[in-house]
Amino acid sequence: xxxxxxxxxxxxxxxxxxxxxxxxxxxxxxxxxxxxxxxxxxxxxxxxxxxxxxxxxxxxxxxxxxxxxxxxxxxxxxxxxxxxxxxxxxxxxxxxxxxxxxxxxxxxxxxxxxxxxxxxxxxxxxxxxxxxxxxxxxxxxxxxxxxxxxxxxxxxxxxxxxxxxxxxxxxxxxxxxxxxxxxxxxxxxxxxxxxxxxxxxxxxxxxxxxxxxxxxxxxx
Amino acid sequence: xxxxxxxxxxxxxxxxxxxxxxxxxxxxxxxxxxxxxxxxxxxxxxxxxxxxxxxxxxxxxxxxxxxxxxxxxxxxxxxxxxxxxxxxxxxxxxxxxxxxxxxxxxxxxxxxxxxxxxxxxxxxxxxxxxxxxxxxxxxxxxxxxxxxxxxxxxxxxxxxxxxxxxxxxxxxxxxxxxxxxxxxxxxxxxxxxxxxxxxxxxxxxxxxxxxxxxxxxxxx
Numbered sequence: 001x002x003x004x005x006x007x008x009x010x011x012x013x014x015x016x017x018x019x020x021x022x023x024x025x026x027x028x029x030x031x032x033x034x035x036x037x038x039x040x041x042x043x044x045x046x047x048x049x050x051x052x053x054x055x056x057x058x059x060x061x062x063x064x065x066x067x068x069x070x071x072x073x074x075x076x077x078x079x080x081x082x083x084x085x086x087x088x089x090x091x092x093x094x095x096x097x098x099x100x101x102x103x104x105x106x107x108x109x110x111x112x113x114x115x116x117x118x119x120x121x122x123x124x125x126x127x128x129x130x131x132x133x134x135x136x137x138x139x140x141x142x143x144x145x146x147x148x149x150x151x152x153x154x155x156x157x158x159x160x161x162x163x164x165x166x167x168x169x170x171x172x173x174x175x176x177x178x179x180x181x182x183x184x185x186x187x188x189x190x191x192x193x194x195x196x197x198x199x200x201x202x203x204x205x206x207x208x209x210x211x212x213x214x215x216x217x218x219x220x
Numbered sequence: 221x222x223x224x225x226x227x228x229x230x231x232x233x234x235x236x237x238x239x240x241x242x243x244x245x246x247x248x249x250x251x252x253x254x255x256x257x258x259x260x261x262x263x264x265x266x267x268x269x270x271x272x273x274x275x276x277x278x279x280x281x282x283x284x285x286x287x288x289x290x291x292x293x294x295x296x297x298x299x300x301x302x303x304x305x306x307x308x309x310x311x312x313x314x315x316x317x318x319x320x321x322x323x324x325x326x327x328x329x330x331x332x333x334x335x336x337x338x339x340x341x342x343x344x345x346x347x348x349x350x351x352x353x354x355x356x357x358x359x360x361x362x363x364x365x366x367x368x369x370x371x372x373x374x375x376x377x378x379x380x381x382x383x384x385x386x387x388x389x390x391x392x393x394x395x396x397x398x399x400x401x402x403x404x405x406x407x408x409x410x411x412x413x414x415x416x417x418x419x420x421x422x423x424x425x426x427x428x429x430x431x432x433x434x435x436x437x438x439x440x
Contacts, residue, residue, distance in 0.1 A: 011231070017422045021415055080425055088424070095319035102315060103398075104417045111424045150428055176427045178323075192427035195241055197324045202237045204308070204331050205300055207396045207412035208370055 008056045008079060015053050016076050019043055023073050035066040082110030089148045091163050092155035093118040093133050096178045096196075100152065101129035113152070115142050139163075140170040154178040164189050228276045228299060235273050236296050239263055243293050255286040302330030309368045311383050312375035313338040313353050316398045316416075320372065321349035333372070335362050359383075360390040374398040384409050 008016070022042040026034055036054075040047040054067065057075040061067040090097055090113050101116060117136040118124060124135045134142065143151070151167045153160055153175055160179035167175055168188030175191045185191045228236070242262040246254055256274075260267040274287065277295040281287040310317055310333050321336060337356040338344060344355045354362065363371070371387045373380055373395055380399035387395055388408030395411045405411045 013425065014422075017418060017425075021413070021418060080421070082421065086424060086428065095315055095322060099315035099319055099416070100420065104420050110421055150424060174427045176423055190427070192423065193241070194423060196319070198237060198240060200320065200324050201300070201302065201330055202234075203396055203412065203414060204306060204370060205233065205237075207394045207410070208306065 012053050012056055013080060015043075015045065015049070016057065016080055019050075019053075020073060020076060023069055023076075027069050027073070032069055033066040034069055034072075036061070039067070077110065080110065086111040086149050087146055088113045088150050088152060089139070089143060089146070090116040090152045090154065091118075091136060091139065091167075092153060092159075092178075093120075093123050093128055094154060097152075097154040098128055100154070101131060111150075114146050115148070117142075136163075139166055143167070143170040143172055148172055150174045150176060152176045152178070161185050164191060232273050232276055233300060235263075235265065235269070236277065236300055239270075239273075240293060240296060243289055243296075247289050247293070252289055253286040254289055254292075256281070258286070297330065300330070306331040306369050307366055308333045308370045308372060309359070309363060309366070310336040310372045310374065311338075311356060311359065311387075312373060312379075312398075313340075313343050313348055314374060317372075317374040318348055320374070321351060331370075334366050335368070337362075356383075359386055363387070363390040363392055368392055370394045370396060372396045372398070381405050384411060 019039065022039065023034070025042075036047040036050045040050050043050070051061075054061065054072070054075075057072075057079040088111050090100060093101070093116055097116065097118075101113060104113070113129075113131065115134060116128060116131045117134050117139050119136040123133045126133050142148070149172065151163075151172055151174070153163050153167070154177075155163055157179045160177055164175050164177065165186040165188065168186055173189050175189045177185075177191050177193045178196065179193075239259065242259065243254070245262075256267040256270045260270050263270070271281075274281065274292070274295075277292075277299040308331050310320060313321070313336055317336065317338075321333060324333070333349075333351065335354060336348060336351045337354050337359050339356040343353045346353050362368070369392065371383075371392050371394075373383050373387070374397075375383055377399045380397055384395050384397065385406040385408065388406055393409050395409045397405075397411050397413045398416065399413075
Protein backbone atom coordinates (compact mmCIF):
# COMPACT_ATOMS: atom_id res chain seq x y z
CA UNK A 1 0.00 0.00 0.00
CA UNK A 2 1.33 3.38 -1.03
CA UNK A 3 0.66 5.97 1.66
CA UNK A 4 -1.30 8.95 0.31
CA UNK A 5 -1.54 7.38 -3.12
CA UNK A 6 -4.34 8.24 -5.53
CA UNK A 7 -6.17 4.93 -5.27
CA UNK A 8 -8.44 4.74 -2.24
CA UNK A 9 -11.01 1.94 -1.96
CA UNK A 10 -14.60 3.17 -2.16
CA UNK A 11 -15.43 1.83 1.34
CA UNK A 12 -12.59 4.01 2.66
CA UNK A 13 -13.70 7.15 0.80
CA UNK A 14 -17.24 6.65 2.14
CA UNK A 15 -15.87 6.51 5.68
CA UNK A 16 -13.49 9.44 5.10
CA UNK A 17 -16.51 11.64 4.33
CA UNK A 18 -18.18 10.51 7.54
CA UNK A 19 -15.15 11.39 9.68
CA UNK A 20 -15.32 15.07 8.67
CA UNK A 21 -18.44 15.94 10.64
CA UNK A 22 -17.24 14.62 14.04
CA UNK A 23 -13.82 16.20 13.40
CA UNK A 24 -15.55 19.54 12.81
CA UNK A 25 -17.44 19.08 16.11
CA UNK A 26 -14.17 18.31 17.92
CA UNK A 27 -12.60 21.44 16.46
CA UNK A 28 -15.59 23.53 17.54
CA UNK A 29 -15.18 22.12 21.06
CA UNK A 30 -11.55 23.25 21.08
CA UNK A 31 -9.93 19.82 20.74
CA UNK A 32 -6.60 20.05 18.88
CA UNK A 33 -5.88 16.33 18.86
CA UNK A 34 -7.93 13.15 18.83
CA UNK A 35 -7.03 9.52 19.42
CA UNK A 36 -8.20 6.83 17.01
CA UNK A 37 -10.08 5.32 19.98
CA UNK A 38 -12.01 8.57 20.66
CA UNK A 39 -12.75 9.14 16.98
CA UNK A 40 -13.82 5.49 16.65
CA UNK A 41 -16.31 6.01 19.48
CA UNK A 42 -17.73 9.16 17.84
CA UNK A 43 -17.94 7.55 14.39
CA UNK A 44 -19.02 4.11 15.59
CA UNK A 45 -16.32 2.21 13.71
CA UNK A 46 -13.44 0.05 14.90
CA UNK A 47 -10.21 1.94 15.83
CA UNK A 48 -8.21 -0.42 13.59
CA UNK A 49 -10.44 0.54 10.64
CA UNK A 50 -9.81 4.23 11.36
CA UNK A 51 -6.04 3.71 11.51
CA UNK A 52 -6.11 1.81 8.21
CA UNK A 53 -8.29 4.49 6.56
CA UNK A 54 -5.96 7.25 7.74
CA UNK A 55 -2.94 5.47 6.29
CA UNK A 56 -4.46 6.29 2.87
CA UNK A 57 -4.54 10.00 3.58
CA UNK A 58 -0.91 10.10 4.61
CA UNK A 59 -1.52 10.99 8.24
CA UNK A 60 -0.37 8.35 10.68
CA UNK A 61 -0.63 10.36 13.89
CA UNK A 62 1.76 10.42 16.83
CA UNK A 63 1.85 7.57 19.35
CA UNK A 64 0.49 8.75 22.71
CA UNK A 65 -0.72 12.08 21.27
CA UNK A 66 -3.11 11.06 18.51
CA UNK A 67 -3.96 12.88 15.33
CA UNK A 68 -3.88 16.65 14.87
CA UNK A 69 -7.52 17.51 14.11
CA UNK A 70 -6.79 20.34 11.66
CA UNK A 71 -4.06 18.42 9.83
CA UNK A 72 -6.28 15.36 9.64
CA UNK A 73 -9.20 17.33 8.17
CA UNK A 74 -6.90 18.92 5.61
CA UNK A 75 -5.46 15.57 4.61
CA UNK A 76 -8.90 13.99 4.28
CA UNK A 77 -10.16 16.92 2.22
CA UNK A 78 -7.10 16.62 -0.03
CA UNK A 79 -7.57 12.85 -0.42
CA UNK A 80 -11.21 13.47 -1.36
CA UNK A 81 -10.05 16.14 -3.81
CA UNK A 82 -11.83 18.90 -1.87
CA UNK A 83 -9.07 21.30 -2.74
CA UNK A 84 -9.86 21.16 -6.44
CA UNK A 85 -12.69 23.67 -6.63
CA UNK A 86 -15.10 22.00 -8.99
CA UNK A 87 -17.47 24.31 -10.83
CA UNK A 88 -21.06 23.16 -10.92
CA UNK A 89 -24.18 24.44 -12.66
CA UNK A 90 -27.70 23.75 -11.41
CA UNK A 91 -30.64 23.34 -13.79
CA UNK A 92 -34.07 23.63 -12.16
CA UNK A 93 -34.78 26.00 -9.27
CA UNK A 94 -37.70 24.14 -7.68
CA UNK A 95 -37.77 22.93 -4.08
CA UNK A 96 -34.70 20.75 -4.36
CA UNK A 97 -32.78 23.32 -6.39
CA UNK A 98 -33.61 26.07 -3.88
CA UNK A 99 -32.59 23.85 -0.98
CA UNK A 100 -29.23 23.21 -2.64
CA UNK A 101 -28.68 26.89 -3.44
CA UNK A 102 -29.70 28.13 -0.01
CA UNK A 103 -28.33 25.46 2.30
CA UNK A 104 -25.16 24.07 0.76
CA UNK A 105 -22.18 26.05 1.96
CA UNK A 106 -20.50 27.39 -1.13
CA UNK A 107 -16.87 26.51 -1.54
CA UNK A 108 -16.58 24.76 1.82
CA UNK A 109 -16.76 21.27 0.40
CA UNK A 110 -14.57 21.43 -2.69
CA UNK A 111 -17.22 22.47 -5.18
CA UNK A 112 -19.06 25.66 -6.08
CA UNK A 113 -22.47 26.06 -7.70
CA UNK A 114 -21.58 28.97 -10.00
CA UNK A 115 -24.72 29.22 -12.14
CA UNK A 116 -28.40 28.30 -11.77
CA UNK A 117 -30.91 27.97 -14.60
CA UNK A 118 -34.66 27.68 -14.97
CA UNK A 119 -37.08 28.11 -17.86
CA UNK A 120 -39.83 29.71 -15.77
CA UNK A 121 -39.98 33.48 -16.54
CA UNK A 122 -41.08 34.14 -12.94
CA UNK A 123 -37.88 32.59 -11.61
CA UNK A 124 -35.41 33.99 -14.15
CA UNK A 125 -33.66 37.09 -12.77
CA UNK A 126 -34.51 36.32 -9.13
CA UNK A 127 -31.77 35.86 -6.56
CA UNK A 128 -31.71 32.49 -4.78
CA UNK A 129 -28.92 31.91 -2.29
CA UNK A 130 -26.06 33.90 -3.79
CA UNK A 131 -26.98 33.44 -7.43
CA UNK A 132 -29.27 35.14 -9.92
CA UNK A 133 -31.34 32.53 -11.76
CA UNK A 134 -30.51 32.56 -15.48
CA UNK A 135 -32.61 31.61 -18.49
CA UNK A 136 -32.08 27.93 -19.30
CA UNK A 137 -31.76 28.89 -22.96
CA UNK A 138 -28.21 30.09 -22.15
CA UNK A 139 -27.17 26.75 -20.62
CA UNK A 140 -24.73 25.58 -23.29
CA UNK A 141 -23.09 28.98 -23.69
CA UNK A 142 -22.64 29.41 -19.93
CA UNK A 143 -21.32 25.87 -19.47
CA UNK A 144 -18.53 26.87 -21.81
CA UNK A 145 -17.89 30.40 -20.53
CA UNK A 146 -17.79 29.22 -16.89
CA UNK A 147 -15.88 25.99 -17.66
CA UNK A 148 -18.54 23.98 -15.80
CA UNK A 149 -17.40 20.47 -14.86
CA UNK A 150 -20.60 18.94 -13.52
CA UNK A 151 -24.31 19.77 -13.84
CA UNK A 152 -26.94 19.10 -11.20
CA UNK A 153 -30.32 18.43 -12.80
CA UNK A 154 -33.35 19.07 -10.59
CA UNK A 155 -36.09 19.46 -13.19
CA UNK A 156 -39.38 17.58 -13.67
CA UNK A 157 -38.80 13.96 -14.68
CA UNK A 158 -40.10 14.45 -18.21
CA UNK A 159 -37.54 17.21 -18.92
CA UNK A 160 -34.52 15.44 -17.45
CA UNK A 161 -33.35 13.42 -20.49
CA UNK A 162 -33.43 16.51 -22.71
CA UNK A 163 -31.45 18.59 -20.20
CA UNK A 164 -28.94 15.74 -19.79
CA UNK A 165 -28.52 15.51 -23.57
CA UNK A 166 -27.91 19.27 -23.85
CA UNK A 167 -25.36 19.08 -21.03
CA UNK A 168 -23.56 16.25 -22.80
CA UNK A 169 -23.60 18.07 -26.14
CA UNK A 170 -22.08 21.12 -24.42
CA UNK A 171 -19.12 18.97 -23.37
CA UNK A 172 -19.87 18.08 -19.75
CA UNK A 173 -19.94 14.35 -19.18
CA UNK A 174 -21.10 14.16 -15.54
CA UNK A 175 -24.65 14.81 -14.41
CA UNK A 176 -26.02 14.47 -10.92
CA UNK A 177 -29.77 14.05 -11.30
CA UNK A 178 -32.44 14.48 -8.65
CA UNK A 179 -35.00 13.42 -11.25
CA UNK A 180 -35.75 9.70 -11.50
CA UNK A 181 -33.62 8.12 -14.21
CA UNK A 182 -35.14 5.83 -16.71
CA UNK A 183 -33.83 4.36 -19.91
CA UNK A 184 -34.41 7.65 -21.72
CA UNK A 185 -31.18 9.18 -20.41
CA UNK A 186 -28.75 9.89 -23.25
CA UNK A 187 -25.53 7.94 -23.79
CA UNK A 188 -23.28 10.99 -24.02
CA UNK A 189 -23.25 11.70 -20.27
CA UNK A 190 -22.73 9.66 -17.13
CA UNK A 191 -25.74 10.18 -14.89
CA UNK A 192 -25.74 9.64 -11.15
CA UNK A 193 -29.31 9.56 -9.90
CA UNK A 194 -30.37 10.51 -6.41
CA UNK A 195 -33.61 8.79 -5.46
CA UNK A 196 -34.89 10.99 -2.64
CA UNK A 197 -37.38 8.35 -1.46
CA UNK A 198 -34.67 5.71 -1.15
CA UNK A 199 -32.23 8.10 0.51
CA UNK A 200 -34.91 9.01 3.04
CA UNK A 201 -35.67 5.32 3.61
CA UNK A 202 -31.97 4.75 4.29
CA UNK A 203 -31.84 7.64 6.77
CA UNK A 204 -35.05 6.53 8.47
CA UNK A 205 -33.66 3.01 8.77
CA UNK A 206 -30.49 4.30 10.39
CA UNK A 207 -32.19 6.78 12.72
CA UNK A 208 -34.69 4.23 13.96
CA UNK A 209 -32.44 1.17 14.27
CA UNK A 210 -29.77 2.48 16.57
CA UNK A 211 -31.18 1.21 19.87
CA UNK A 212 -28.98 -1.85 19.75
CA UNK A 213 -25.35 -1.74 18.72
CA UNK A 214 -25.13 1.90 17.77
CA UNK A 215 -25.28 3.63 21.13
CA UNK A 216 -26.44 7.13 21.95
CA UNK A 217 -23.94 9.44 20.26
CA UNK A 218 -26.06 10.67 17.39
CA UNK A 219 -25.49 14.33 18.11
CA UNK A 220 -21.68 14.05 18.12
CA UNK B 221 -24.67 -17.28 9.88
CA UNK B 222 -28.43 -17.55 10.29
CA UNK B 223 -30.20 -17.02 6.99
CA UNK B 224 -32.75 -14.21 7.18
CA UNK B 225 -31.85 -13.45 10.80
CA UNK B 226 -32.42 -10.03 12.32
CA UNK B 227 -28.77 -9.07 12.52
CA UNK B 228 -27.42 -7.75 9.23
CA UNK B 229 -24.03 -5.98 9.14
CA UNK B 230 -24.31 -2.28 8.36
CA UNK B 231 -22.18 -2.63 5.19
CA UNK B 232 -24.72 -5.16 3.96
CA UNK B 233 -27.76 -3.00 4.78
CA UNK B 234 -26.12 -0.10 2.93
CA UNK B 235 -25.68 -2.27 -0.13
CA UNK B 236 -29.19 -3.76 0.17
CA UNK B 237 -30.63 -0.25 -0.19
CA UNK B 238 -28.52 0.31 -3.29
CA UNK B 239 -29.75 -2.89 -4.97
CA UNK B 240 -33.37 -1.70 -4.92
CA UNK B 241 -33.02 0.97 -7.59
CA UNK B 242 -31.46 -1.27 -10.29
CA UNK B 243 -33.96 -4.02 -9.41
CA UNK B 244 -36.78 -1.53 -9.97
CA UNK B 245 -35.25 -0.63 -13.34
CA UNK B 246 -35.04 -4.31 -14.28
CA UNK B 247 -38.69 -4.78 -13.33
CA UNK B 248 -39.68 -1.77 -15.43
CA UNK B 249 -37.81 -3.32 -18.38
CA UNK B 250 -39.83 -6.50 -17.96
CA UNK B 251 -37.06 -8.68 -16.52
CA UNK B 252 -38.48 -11.33 -14.17
CA UNK B 253 -35.15 -12.80 -13.13
CA UNK B 254 -31.61 -11.53 -12.74
CA UNK B 255 -28.30 -13.31 -12.27
CA UNK B 256 -25.88 -12.20 -9.56
CA UNK B 257 -23.41 -11.46 -12.38
CA UNK B 258 -25.85 -9.09 -14.16
CA UNK B 259 -26.88 -7.38 -10.94
CA UNK B 260 -23.22 -7.05 -9.94
CA UNK B 261 -22.52 -5.27 -13.23
CA UNK B 262 -25.43 -2.87 -12.69
CA UNK B 263 -24.49 -2.18 -9.06
CA UNK B 264 -20.73 -2.18 -9.59
CA UNK B 265 -19.98 -4.68 -6.85
CA UNK B 266 -18.48 -8.16 -6.91
CA UNK B 267 -20.92 -11.04 -7.64
CA UNK B 268 -19.63 -12.89 -4.57
CA UNK B 269 -20.51 -9.86 -2.39
CA UNK B 270 -24.03 -9.85 -3.84
CA UNK B 271 -24.48 -13.56 -3.15
CA UNK B 272 -23.30 -13.10 0.43
CA UNK B 273 -25.58 -10.08 0.94
CA UNK B 274 -28.59 -11.98 -0.40
CA UNK B 275 -27.96 -14.86 1.97
CA UNK B 276 -28.99 -12.44 4.74
CA UNK B 277 -32.35 -11.75 3.17
CA UNK B 278 -33.16 -15.43 2.82
CA UNK B 279 -33.20 -15.51 -0.96
CA UNK B 280 -30.58 -17.76 -2.43
CA UNK B 281 -31.79 -17.85 -6.02
CA UNK B 282 -31.91 -20.81 -8.36
CA UNK B 283 -28.77 -22.09 -10.08
CA UNK B 284 -28.95 -21.39 -13.82
CA UNK B 285 -32.03 -19.18 -13.46
CA UNK B 286 -30.95 -16.47 -11.05
CA UNK B 287 -33.04 -14.51 -8.60
CA UNK B 288 -36.69 -13.65 -9.02
CA UNK B 289 -36.71 -9.85 -9.19
CA UNK B 290 -40.04 -9.33 -7.41
CA UNK B 291 -39.28 -11.90 -4.70
CA UNK B 292 -35.83 -10.40 -4.19
CA UNK B 293 -37.20 -6.87 -3.82
CA UNK B 294 -39.80 -8.09 -1.33
CA UNK B 295 -37.19 -9.92 0.69
CA UNK B 296 -34.85 -6.92 0.73
CA UNK B 297 -37.70 -4.60 1.76
CA UNK B 298 -38.63 -7.02 4.53
CA UNK B 299 -35.00 -7.29 5.72
CA UNK B 300 -34.82 -3.48 5.78
CA UNK B 301 -38.12 -3.42 7.70
CA UNK B 302 -39.88 -1.59 4.83
CA UNK B 303 -43.05 -3.49 5.61
CA UNK B 304 -43.41 -1.89 9.02
CA UNK B 305 -45.10 1.35 8.06
CA UNK B 306 -43.35 3.88 10.25
CA UNK B 307 -45.27 7.06 10.99
CA UNK B 308 -43.25 10.23 10.66
CA UNK B 309 -43.97 13.88 11.39
CA UNK B 310 -42.15 16.76 9.71
CA UNK B 311 -41.45 20.03 11.51
CA UNK B 312 -40.50 22.94 9.24
CA UNK B 313 -42.01 23.39 5.78
CA UNK B 314 -39.19 25.38 4.17
CA UNK B 315 -37.34 24.31 1.01
CA UNK B 316 -36.14 21.01 2.39
CA UNK B 317 -39.46 20.24 4.07
CA UNK B 318 -41.37 21.01 0.86
CA UNK B 319 -38.97 18.85 -1.16
CA UNK B 320 -39.58 15.95 1.20
CA UNK B 321 -43.37 16.40 1.18
CA UNK B 322 -43.60 16.78 -2.58
CA UNK B 323 -41.00 14.35 -3.86
CA UNK B 324 -40.82 11.44 -1.45
CA UNK B 325 -43.27 8.75 -2.49
CA UNK B 326 -45.59 8.21 0.43
CA UNK B 327 -45.76 4.71 1.75
CA UNK B 328 -43.55 3.25 -0.96
CA UNK B 329 -40.48 3.01 1.20
CA UNK B 330 -41.78 1.71 4.50
CA UNK B 331 -42.56 5.04 6.11
CA UNK B 332 -45.25 7.67 5.84
CA UNK B 333 -45.03 11.37 6.63
CA UNK B 334 -48.45 11.73 8.28
CA UNK B 335 -48.25 15.28 9.65
CA UNK B 336 -46.34 18.48 8.82
CA UNK B 337 -45.90 21.49 11.11
CA UNK B 338 -44.70 25.05 10.82
CA UNK B 339 -45.01 28.15 13.01
CA UNK B 340 -45.42 30.58 10.11
CA UNK B 341 -49.09 31.70 9.91
CA UNK B 342 -48.75 32.01 6.13
CA UNK B 343 -47.89 28.33 5.84
CA UNK B 344 -50.34 26.91 8.38
CA UNK B 345 -53.47 25.59 6.64
CA UNK B 346 -51.85 25.35 3.21
CA UNK B 347 -51.63 22.03 1.39
CA UNK B 348 -48.13 20.81 0.53
CA UNK B 349 -47.85 17.44 -1.17
CA UNK B 350 -50.77 15.53 0.32
CA UNK B 351 -50.77 17.20 3.74
CA UNK B 352 -52.25 20.33 5.24
CA UNK B 353 -49.58 22.18 7.23
CA UNK B 354 -50.51 22.30 10.92
CA UNK B 355 -49.64 24.83 13.62
CA UNK B 356 -46.45 23.73 15.37
CA UNK B 357 -48.13 24.53 18.67
CA UNK B 358 -50.05 21.24 18.28
CA UNK B 359 -46.88 19.16 17.84
CA UNK B 360 -46.92 17.26 21.14
CA UNK B 361 -50.66 16.55 21.01
CA UNK B 362 -50.47 15.28 17.41
CA UNK B 363 -47.38 13.16 18.10
CA UNK B 364 -49.50 11.31 20.61
CA UNK B 365 -52.77 11.16 18.65
CA UNK B 366 -50.99 9.90 15.50
CA UNK B 367 -48.59 7.60 17.38
CA UNK B 368 -45.63 9.22 15.59
CA UNK B 369 -42.43 7.16 15.76
CA UNK B 370 -39.88 9.54 14.23
CA UNK B 371 -39.75 13.29 13.64
CA UNK B 372 -37.92 14.99 10.79
CA UNK B 373 -36.69 18.43 11.84
CA UNK B 374 -36.07 20.89 9.00
CA UNK B 375 -36.23 24.20 10.86
CA UNK B 376 -33.66 27.04 11.15
CA UNK B 377 -30.59 25.94 13.11
CA UNK B 378 -31.39 28.14 16.10
CA UNK B 379 -34.81 26.51 16.58
CA UNK B 380 -33.66 22.90 16.17
CA UNK B 381 -32.63 22.12 19.78
CA UNK B 382 -35.95 23.40 21.13
CA UNK B 383 -37.96 21.36 18.63
CA UNK B 384 -35.86 18.27 19.39
CA UNK B 385 -36.47 18.75 23.14
CA UNK B 386 -40.24 19.05 22.60
CA UNK B 387 -40.20 15.90 20.45
CA UNK B 388 -38.32 14.03 23.18
CA UNK B 389 -40.68 15.28 25.89
CA UNK B 390 -43.63 14.07 23.80
CA UNK B 391 -42.18 10.56 23.90
CA UNK B 392 -40.45 10.19 20.50
CA UNK B 393 -36.81 9.30 20.86
CA UNK B 394 -35.63 9.47 17.22
CA UNK B 395 -35.08 12.70 15.32
CA UNK B 396 -33.73 13.07 11.82
CA UNK B 397 -32.42 16.62 11.58
CA UNK B 398 -31.61 18.60 8.45
CA UNK B 399 -30.41 21.43 10.71
CA UNK B 400 -26.73 21.37 11.68
CA UNK B 401 -26.33 19.69 15.06
CA UNK B 402 -24.24 21.24 17.73
CA UNK B 403 -23.81 20.40 21.37
CA UNK B 404 -27.10 22.16 22.17
CA UNK B 405 -29.17 19.12 21.17
CA UNK B 406 -31.03 17.67 24.16
CA UNK B 407 -30.16 14.33 25.76
CA UNK B 408 -33.67 12.92 25.65
CA UNK B 409 -33.63 12.14 21.91
CA UNK B 410 -31.25 10.44 19.52
CA UNK B 411 -30.51 12.86 16.70
CA UNK B 412 -29.29 11.81 13.26
CA UNK B 413 -28.03 14.87 11.42
CA UNK B 414 -27.98 15.21 7.67
CA UNK B 415 -25.31 17.66 6.59
CA UNK B 416 -26.51 18.66 3.12
CA UNK B 417 -23.12 20.15 2.18
CA UNK B 418 -21.28 16.94 3.04
CA UNK B 419 -23.86 14.74 1.35
CA UNK B 420 -23.54 16.85 -1.80
CA UNK B 421 -19.74 16.64 -1.58
CA UNK B 422 -20.04 12.86 -1.39
CA UNK B 423 -22.34 12.75 -4.43
CA UNK B 424 -20.13 15.13 -6.38
CA UNK B 425 -17.10 13.00 -5.54
CA UNK B 426 -18.84 9.88 -6.81
CA UNK B 427 -20.30 11.44 -9.95
CA UNK B 428 -16.99 12.97 -10.97
CA UNK B 429 -14.64 10.10 -10.12
CA UNK B 430 -16.18 7.32 -12.12
CA UNK B 431 -13.97 7.61 -15.20
CA UNK B 432 -11.67 4.92 -13.90
CA UNK B 433 -12.91 1.76 -12.26
CA UNK B 434 -16.59 2.59 -12.10
CA UNK B 435 -17.58 2.30 -15.74
CA UNK B 436 -20.42 3.96 -17.57
CA UNK B 437 -23.58 2.51 -16.08
CA UNK B 438 -24.75 5.43 -14.02
CA UNK B 439 -28.18 5.54 -15.53
CA UNK B 440 -28.87 1.84 -14.94
